[in-house]
Amino acid sequence: MAALEEELFSKIREILVSEFDIAEDEISLDSDLVEDFDLDSIDAAELIVKFKEYLPPKVDASMFREIRTVRDLIELLVKNAK
Secondary structure, eight states, rough: OOOHHHHHHHHHHHHHHHHHHOGGGGTTTOOBTTTTOOOOOOHHHHHHHHGGGGGSSSSOOGGGOOOBBBHHHHHHHHOOOO
């Protein structure tokens, strides 16, 4: 995993632990945000907002429709990193 991906994974894990009360050892790249952590669309939006510095100024909501796993979120953020 590249440095940026490692950084993003660490930050995602930190947020999931602190703000969504998810045990750190339950979080992996293949964790499903809905199935494994019971996040709803509002929770997912809150999580994504935490990464606005990695996203373009105008974010199209359709960008997030395909995000299911932690890995999907990291790939989206890396692809759109400024």
